[in-house]
Amino acid sequence: MEKKKENHLILYYKSRLLDLMNLEAASSLDDWVAVVADVLSADHIVYYKPDSENTKFYKICSFYNPFRHDVELVVPSGKIKALKTVSQVVTNGKLKKDPYLKQFNIAFFIPEKNMEDGCLLLSIPNELFGELSDEDLQAFVRESRNFLQLKYELSVVEADRKRYIELFQVTGKFHSSMDTDTILAEIIYTLKRLYPVFDYTLMLSDDYHHNLDLPIKSLQYDAVDEMALESYVNGQVHLATVWRTNETMLYAPLRGKQGVYGVLQVITFTNYEFNRSDLEFISLLANTAGSALENAKLYQQSMQSIEELRLINSVSRQLNKSANLKETVDFLMKQISSSFDTQAIGFVMMENGKMDLLEGSSPIFEEKEGARYLEFANRSFAEKKESLFISNLNRRFPGRNYRFSSLMAVPIIQEDDLKGFCLVLHEAPYHFSFDRFKLFQSLIYQSGMALTNSMLRERLEKMVITDHLTQLFAKNYLNSRMETSIGEDEQGTLILLDIDDFKKVNDTYGHQTGDEILIQVAKLIKENIRSTDIGARWGGEEMAIYLPGVPLQTGVQVAKRVLAAVRKNTNPPVTISCGVSYWNKEMNETAESLFNRADAGLYHAKSLGKNQVVISDMEMKSN
Structure with missing residues (x-):
């Protein structure tokens, strides 16, 4: 047919x-x-x-x-x-x-x-x-x-060809970069080139400090988006249709070899049907990105570990060199401030159960506001000797209105005893990451021994140059300081004082009371001189005050002030006699000759009836 x-x-x-x-x-x-x-x-x-x-x-x-x-x-x-x-x-x-x-x-x-x-x-x-x-x-x-x-x-x-060309190119970029922002941006840019009408969001499981221009948000584990969580947990691609918004959503996990690092969310209209090629490509891109993120994270962690080791080694070397407590604290303050971006740093050493804020700590801790944090840390360490890492104090303790929200504190422990602690603060909540906290712990653990040793060394040095009973300097230390001053300063004044009728005090009240009188007089001396002046116990009931760089007239005023304070504030009441000597650059003076002249003035004060100040080499007195 x-x-x-x-x-x-x-x-x-x-x-x-x-x-x-x-x-x-x-x-x-x-x-x-x-x-x-x-x-x-x-x-x-x-x-x-x-x-x-x-x-x-x-x-x-x-x-x-x-x-x-x-x-x-x-x-x-x-x-x-x-x-x-x-x-x-x-x-x-x-x-x-x-x-x-x-x-x-x-x-x-x-x-x-x-x-x-x-x-x-x-x-x-x-x-x-x-x-x-x-x-x-x-x-x-x-x-x-x-x-x-x-x-x-x-x-x-053709679409597959384009996709795999894109995948090949983006994989090359992933492997050439260890920067998370670059990887995240390439994921979005690649998808937008292939599917320009879709919307994208990267839900990341980690706290990435990412580019704010990228569509990225944290994966909330208590969020309503159950499909995103399901994709994150089981590592599989999921599709969901939301009829209320007329949208189809695809969730693809960002998987690496060691875990899932987030979820890629793709949003389109319900009339678009993802075919097998779409699903395979998006899943493959997400997995490739997950591996790249994992590699970048591991690289960044390794670099961070190297930097942390360098910091710890640098601190260790410096601490081994430094024996001075203030130098040690100042060095640690600089290291902590630069490495952890803190707003307040406090070093505390414990002495007889009380907190001793070390010199060099931030001034805020000397105020009422700063003391709150020190007391809080001290109470916590008294209950449990474990480090403190609090991201938001105001959220943890509502109603207390803390100025600083972020807190890290690490105890210094030796033989299970709390020797002290270091505390750092920042006003912004969640300012310190957990990785920074672990580094802070390592740094304080490493430096705790050095701090304790420096403090013990200073205490031992102080014991050598300090009279045990009165806590005034010892005679040898006074002599040394006087000789240094005579060699370096322009002038100086020495006051030699003796407690009047001290034997009578011992005979009447006993040696215990006599010791208490010595302690009282020593305390009054320290209260009436500068921190740069030297108060010393010369021997027995004799004490001395050396005023470097001070003229005679001022020295006499200091002697009168101490004499009046002793007369008014001792119990049982006692008086003192004072001899004053003076030197300047025009005089050929030594520490011994300065003492001899002050001693002569003291002897003269005693012979004139006690409870008075006499200037050496001059027969004049002042009451």
């Missing part, structure tokens, strides 16, 4: 489709609809495709005059499905029954792979119905189906 010739319109249609295929990726469904309109002389055309739930048909492309025709963007699936019969071609009859569809006079149901048939609605000249047989119309459907299927397969191949 002779094969029937194809209709010239169908042949023309096939040739036009072949031309479209030769255009490769440049052609689109709009181009196809334009070809159909041209071949069939259509007045207007609309091509609808169903959504993934088959509840609605969405307009995919069209060809019409908007001033003459109204085209609906969405049509209920029931309206389209009501047209469908055994045949894939529907003409006037059923179309005229619907107010919207009656503007068309023919409909083609074009099957697509793995999808509900798409519906092509047309309005063509009536005379064409005489030219096109049923077989011709079926041929039109068949050729359209073949074209769309081939077009789809080619588009998938």
